[in-house]
Amino acid sequence: MKDELRDLPLVKAPDSIWTSIEASLDTSIKPQPRTWRPAWAWAIAAVAVAVLGAAAWYSLTRPPKPAWDVVRVDGKLTEHGKIQVGEWLQTDSSSHARITLNNPSVGDIGTIDVAPNTRVRMVASRPGEQRLRLARGEISASVSAPPRLFFVDTPASTAVDLGCAYTMKADEDGNGLLRVTLGWVSLEWAGREALVPAGASCRTHPKIGPGTPYFDDASQALQDALGEFDFSSGGESAVDTVLAEARVRDTLTLWHLLSRVEPAGRLRVYNRIVDLVPLPKGVSADRALQLDPETLKLWREELAWKW
Amino acid sequence: MVTGLSDREISADIIESCRRGDRDAFRALYEAYKDKVYSIALYFFHGDEAAASDMTQQVFLKLIRGIAQFRGEAGFSTWLYRLVVNACMDGARRAKPREMAATAAVVDVLAGPDSQERDFAREQTARSVRAALSALPVKFRLPILLRYFEDLSYGEMAAAMNCSMGTVASRLNRGHKMLARKLESLR
Numbered sequence: 001m002k003d004e005l006r007d008l009p010l011v012k013a014p015d016s017i018w019t020s021i022e023a024s025l026d027t028s029i030k031p032q033p034r035t036w037r038p039a040w041a042w043a044i045a046a047v048a049v050a051v052l053g054a055a056a057w058y059s060l061t062r063p064p065k066p067a068w069d070v071v072r073v074d075g076k077l078t079e080h081g082k083i084q085v086g087e088w089l090q091t092d093s094s095s096h097a098r099i100t101l102n103n104p105s106v107g108d109i110g111t112i113d114v115a116p117n118t119r120v121r122m123v124a125s126r127p128g129e130q131r132l133r134l135a136r137g138e139i140s141a142s143v144s145a146p147p148r149l150f151f152v153d154t155p156a157s158t159a160v161d162l163g164c165a166y167t168m169k170a171d172e173d174g175n176g177l178l179r180v181t182l183g184w185v186s187l188e189w190a191g192r193e194a195l196v197p198a199g200a201s202c203r204t205h206p207k208i209g210p211g212t213p214y215f216d217d218a219s220q221a222l223q224d225a226l227g228e229f230d231f232s233s234g235g236e237s238a239v240d241t242v243l244a245e246a247r248v249r250d251t252l253t254l255w256h257l258l259s260r261v262e263p264a265g266r267l268r269v270y271n272r273i274v275d276l277v278p279l280p281k282g283v284s285a286d287r288a289l290q291l292d293p294e295t296l297k298l299w300r301e302e303l304a305w306k307w
Numbered sequence: 308m309v310t311g312l313s314d315r316e317i318s319a320d321i322i323e324s325c326r327r328g329d330r331d332a333f334r335a336l337y338e339a340y341k342d343k344v345y346s347i348a349l350y351f352f353h354g355d356e357a358a359a360s361d362m363t364q365q366v367f368l369k370l371i372r373g374i375a376q377f378r379g380e381a382g383f384s385t386w387l388y389r390l391v392v393n394a395c396m397d398g399a400r401r402a403k404p405r406e407m408a409a410t411a412a413v414v415d416v417l418a419g420p421d422s423q424e425r426d427f428a429r430e431q432t433a434r435s436v437r438a439a440l441s442a443l444p445v446k447f448r449l450p451i452l453l454r455y456f457e458d459l460s461y462g463e464m465a466a467a468m469n470c471s472m473g474t475v476a477s478r479l480n481r482g483h484k485m486l487a488r489k490l491e492s493l494r
Contacts, residue, residue, distance in 0.1 A: 002483075004436045005455040013345035013363055014356075018337055020364050025333070025371065108372050127376065144369035145376045146386055163369075163393055182397055198400060282473060294471075301470040305446045 066125035072097040083122045090119045091137070101130055101143070101150065110143035110150065123153065134176075138169045142182075156204035160186040164198070176204035179216070187213075194256060195300070197307050205231045212256045215307075219245045226253065229260075239265055243272045251277055251303045259291050277306060322383060325374045333371050341367070344391055347452045351395050353441045362394045388453060388467035399445045439489035447482030450475055 067082040074095035083089050083099065091097055091114055099112040099120075109130065114120055118137020124130065131151045132139075142165040143150045150161040155174030159166070164183025170176045178187055179201045187194040187202055189209030196202045202213040211230035214223055225241035228234025239261055246254055254273045261269055270289055279285060280302040287295035324332030344366055348359035369390050377386060440448060453459050453467065465472045 002455075004432055005440075005451065005486075007433065008350075008436060008440075008455065009433075010342050010456070011346045011349050013341040014360060017341065017345070017360050017364050017367075018334070020360075021337065021367050021371070024364075024368055025330075109376060110372075144372045146373055147389075149376050163390070183393055198397065282477060298471060298474060301474055305444075 068122060068125065069100040069102055070097055071100075085122050085125060088119060088121045088135075089114065091116050093117055099132075101145075109145035110141065113140040115139065134168055134170050136170050136172055138167060140167045141165065154204065156206045156208070157187045157189040157210045160188055162186055166196075174206035178202045178204070178210075197252065197304070200252060200307075203227065203230065212253055212260060214253045215249055218247070218250055218253070221245050222250065222253070229257075236265065239269070243268060246272060246276065248276045248306050252307050255296075255300055255303055258288070259296070273303075277303060322374065322377065325371065326377070328375075336370070337367055340387060343456055344387075347391060347456050348395070350437070350440060350452055350456075351448060352398060354437075358398060362391075362398055366390045366394050382463070382466075384457075384459075385463055385466045388457065388459065388463070389469070392449060392453075392467050392469075395449060396445070435490055436486075439486050442489060443482060443485055447478055447485060450478045451482045451486070454479060 067084045070081050070083050070089060072079045072081065072089075072091070072095060074092075089097060089099070093116050096116050096118075097114040099114065100108060101110045101112065102108040112120075112132065115138040118139065119135040120137070120139065121133040121135065122131075123133050128149065129151065130145070130149060131153065133153045135155070139152070141150070141152065141161070143161045143163070145161065145163075147162040148160055152159040152161075152168055154168065154170045154176045156170075156176050157178075159168055159178055162184040164180060164185055166178060166180040166182075166185050168176065168178050178185060178196055180196045180198050182198050184198070185196045187196060187204065187210035189204070192209040194202045194210040194213045196213045199217070200213050200215045203211040205211065208231060212226050214226055222242055222245035225234060225238040225245070229238035229242065239257070242250075242253065242257065251273050254269055254276075258266060258269050258273070266289055270285070274285075279288075280299065283295055283299045283302065284292075288299060321332050321335050325336055341363065345359055345363045348362040349356065352358040352362070366387070370387060377383065440451065443451070450464055450468065453464050459467065461472045461475050464475045468475065
């Protein structure tokens with residue numbers, strides 16, 4: 001049989017694929033249209049040139065600050081600009097913006113759509129790290145970089161991109177909500193981690209960090225009980241509700257709960273998971289209940305096929 | 308006949324040129340891997356040419372747009388096949404509600420261009436293998452495709468699939484057994 005597998009023919013990719021790729025590349029590097037500038041702007045620019053002359057030596061001896069391209073839309077007005085490390089970008093109720101994660105040293109790795117009433121800051125842009133801070137509001141990220149290169153800091157967590165698309169919200173009090181639409185995101189905070197796949201969400205809370213992830217199609221009762229458990233000391237009764245409401249797919253939630261419940265409740269969570277999905281070969285019940293990291297990882301990898 | 312990667316492994320110079328945005332280097336990179344990526348996608352998506360083309364395009368666009376970030380700490384092909392695995396898994400998730408067992412008609416798309424010239428018995432065997440492969444669950448189909456189209460080592464497959472080598476070995480072993488059983492019933 002292995003010989004038969006090796007004999008399977010390689011299929012030639014249609015030429016149309018490269019044509020489509022080239023078209024997409026051309027679109028992404030198309031020059032931005034020039035925007036009209038009023039006369040006073042030119043006067044200010046002339047003054048600026050003089051000031052720049054005085055600062056020339058200083059600027060020539062320093063490398064240029066990394067910057068991302070920004071297109072900001074306010075009603076029908078479109079403004080093109082850049083945001084540099086340390087700078088803030090703020091939208092009001094009638095404007096939104098798109099940031100292209102791009103600079104000469106790293107290329108184009110994705111886009112961030114900044115919703116109205118949002119405040120973000122560019123924290124870092126270097127080859128090994130692209131980092132944005134979301135102080136409040138909502139962003140939608142679509143990232144094609146290798147995993148663990150793009151980070152979004154919020155008041156209650158850091159979203160680590162693992163090759164994905166997602167939205168992240170943060171309110172005035174620092175509470176957050178991550179919703180993943182493609183791939184995976186890891187939410188991390190002070191040693192606490194939640195792995196969130198496409199179709200799932202996770203709430204975050206200041207001083208607590210990420211809650212327990214859940215699929216968006218999980219029952220409302222399960223989602224409410226998780227909120228109680230994670231952020232309102234819901235305790236045993238909240239866990240009872242989660243266990244009762246869980247479907248096969250909700251083993252995502254149960255797997256995370258295993259290491260978050262009190263030791264006395266761990267066996268109940270374990271039993272519910274194996275009720276829903278039999279324990280795979282190679283996963284030891286004892287080690288899982290002892291929260292052995294390698295065992296939990298192996299178990300998660302197997303369960304993930306149901307997510 | 309499936310060949311190993313080594314004869315067409317992309318050079319560090321081409322990757323470096325890609326990092327500088329050289330369009331010819333992008334093309335060279337694409338040419339080196341396109342048929343393998345497309346074949347995996349085609350077998351993975353039950354012979355659906357549109358889905359395979361979309362996935363191939365998506366993988367190479369991500370690769371090209373992200374290559375400036377590629378630091379060479381992991382092998383280039385490891386990164387490429389991780390993109391392939393992610394794209395396959397995302398495609399499978401989206402298709403799950405409407406996914407059906409592969410039919411002979413769909414799998415026939417996978418017949419090679421020279422299939423009519425082949426010996427009838429050999430073609431029948433290949434047809435059976437394709438049908439059996441397409442009917443395997445995703446978790447067993449993917450490692451078999453990576454193993455036999457790309458000739459990846461267990462370590463490379465583990466890195467691409469983000470799991471342990473033990474898991475890879477176990478899935479390959481179980482995939483082989485399931486494939487053998489399906490082939491028996493198809494013959």
